[in-house]
Amino acid sequence: MATPFRLYNTLSRSIEPFEPITDGKVGLYVCGMTVYDDIHMGHARAMVVFDTFVRYLRHRGWDVHFVRNFTDVDDKIIARANEHGEDPLVWAHRYIDRFHEDTDALGLLRADDEPRVSGCIHDIQKLTQDLIDRGHAYISEGNVWFAVKSDAEYGKLSGQKVDELRSADTDAGKQNAADFALWKSVKPGEPSWDSPWGPGRPGWHIECSAMSKKHLGNTFDIHGGGLDLVFPHHENEVAQSECGNAAPYARYWMHNGMLTMDSGQKMGKSLGNVFNVRNALSHFPAEALRLYYAQGLYRSSLPWSDQALPDALSMLGRLYDAREKAEAMGGSESAEQVARDLGEDAQLVLELGRNFPERFYDALDNDFNTAKAMADLLSLARAINRFAGHKKARKRGGPVVAPALDAFRLVSEAINLMAMSTAEFHAEVKTKRLKALSLSAEWVEARLDERKAARDAKDWQLSDAIRGELEQRGIMVMDTPTGAQWRVRLGTASD
RNA sequence: GGCGCCAUGGCCAAGUGGUAAGGCAGAGGACUGCAAAUCCUUUAUCCCCGGUUCGAAUCCGGGUGGCGCCUCCA
Incomplete structure (x- = not known):
């Protein structure tokens, strides 16, 4: 049976007892990846945290509905695909496949639903229209903007005040610098869909509002994602959903922290300090x-x-x-x-x-x-x-x-x-660590045979020399009553 | 400039009112032909100042420092 638990809620900045909307059930939406490159250790943290969380809740008896999206329509995807002369959606979908390869290799569960922007255009347009109808959005030159000033509660998640923000971009046609796009009119070389406001594509934030609504309803239990998404992404989601649906949005906001480097700065592509999960998994x-x-x-x-x-x-x-x-x-x-x-x-x-x-x-x-x-x-x-x-x-x-x-x-x-x-653990370690050290098991075994001969002859000097050589290469030798065992040193420095 | 988070031993880090988990590294010891692994011992009063309290790392105020976000971001 589901048991109570306590959760830090970004909305209240405090730990609260979790109270589900429906007894025994948890609706969980997590912001997934913008898929234009392989995932790095920082992304993997978010994936592992929520995977572990979902597994734990299920273990405790909760019926969890886990939704995680893919952003497959986005500026960066378009830019990257165009650089390589490829269709942006084809590009994105290849990286969704690679995402699955990596997360499967990490031992993670698939989400129950993994919606993509390109598959939810209708839902996005419907929500956009609702926002226009309710007076929270306006049309300008084929773009649809969310009117931040129309939402008295805007800022309640992040604590930001619209007028205190550092001057954002002043896109022509925007009423307020903090207004953000729900629908962007088509530009050359970009994927686009027909809409009541002309051909174009969704803005970034609206997708999560539309997808969570589609799979979990207007109001659901927990919304997760990286701490760096709190503002503006999640703030904007709250605004869109609550204004568009006239209903509360997520009840608990759960944000994972960043991976940081020696400098204290976060791991991120723009800083050039990323370490790919693929690399990590080939050696660990x-x-x-x-x-x-x-x-x-x-x-x-x-x-x-x-x-x-x-x-x-x-x-x-x-x-x-x-x-x-x-x-x-x-x-x-x-x-x-x-x-x-x-x-x-x-x-x-x-x-x-x-x-x-x-x-x-x-x-x-x-x-x-x-x-x-x-x-x-x-x-x-x-x-x-x-x-x-x-x-x-x-x-x-x-x-x-x-x-x-x-x-x-x-x-x-x-x-x-x-x-x-x-046995599985040691086999995996041996395979991956030997690969990292560029050694083969056969080579190690051969050296150990030589050492055994030396030991049988009580030639400790030769025996120790062989062991010393192995250790230098990262192989630990353990003499036991039943003969010498060997393992690849676990704590060696990076590779 | 605004918003938010954080500050614990050499390093990482848990701990949210009653005298400080765990990991890594270091030193000494046991074990071993010598080692490795393992075990034992050993290293802190919790950034600074003030306040609340019988009592605070833990609550409140101020200060200093770091980071995140305000442009894309897990």
Whole structure:
């Protein structure tokens, strides 16, 4: 059954209890991508945050209707396509396909509806006409403008006042510099559709108002998107929808923070500091990316650096290693019996495991605090590792770590992390990290065979030299009772 | 100029009234042929000033600094 949760609402600038319009249901609209290039780590944050959020709500019993749009008609798409002598819609749709390739590889769910501007022209025109009819929009030279001054509530989301804005563009035909286009008359080389106001194409903001209305109705529960969209995009959406529909728009506004560079500035194409998801995924498992995002609060800025993914991967490795140790433990006594016999480390892992669900739900129900949830999971991993150091843990510890293993399953089901088998995880890491280091598994194995021969001859000098060479190349060698194991170093610098 | 967010140990970071989670890095120790991994120990009174309170990192006021938005932006 759906349980209550609390959410920061940009409208009130405070955390509020979530109250659905319809019991047990959540209508969620998230602003998607303008598709003219591959997505970068900053875009991926928004996608991962809302994917994780949707998964969690569903895990908690909510019936979520998740809508995320594609902007496939836009100035930048047109400019980029024209540069390459291609049709703008063809160009955009190729990048929608690439978006799906990337987000599928990231392990993200598809939205329930993924409307495109080009498929919603009729809905956009209908809303535009409603705005004209209600006196909130005017026609000028084939353009239709939203009249900001006609909306007394304009600015309520962002706190902006129309007269205090830095002088915007003074397009001929606009009554107020802050008025924005609902419909733009056609220009040469641009896609266009017929309309009551002449051929043209939609303005940027109207699409989201029209698409959310189409799939979720006039009033719906949660509207999401990047923090950089609050003004003007979301402000304008509120104005259009509430004026055009004469009904409230989204009840909760949920904004994710930006990825920032060393300078504190956000990752963005104009700054030339973007890192593509495609690159990241060729060298790191998708879960490492998702853990990187989950480490922080969704609405805070998150620092990006070359070390971000190596760090996240080594953290992920710690979690998988701990889980593997727990899985290897046997025994069939009662947990209480084992905990009594094996001491406080056993008590601790039992207790943390049993408490985990409550702590996990508390963290995520309180404005989706994944950072807290991840910290608790790491604490549990440490408790497992500590307990695993006991001689009798492997033979008798199973009952004591069972709740911890349940905790890992819970995380996997609720937010899709720790969702692989240990073998799958290590296989993926090996493949991707070897590729990043330009090494082959065969080469590593051959070196290890040589080292084994040296070790058998107790030629420690040669043995260590071989290991040293491997380490220099980023391969860690671990001597165990059953022979040497190897792994690609997780925490190495960028590639 | 306007609007908004933020300021916690070397770095990242959770914490929203009762004396500071977690990660990375560093130092010491256990383990190891030596290592790696792992574990243990170790590093903070929370930007500054004032106020409220028995008590504040947490609330209020002022200051300083950073960032986002006001043009496209996840």
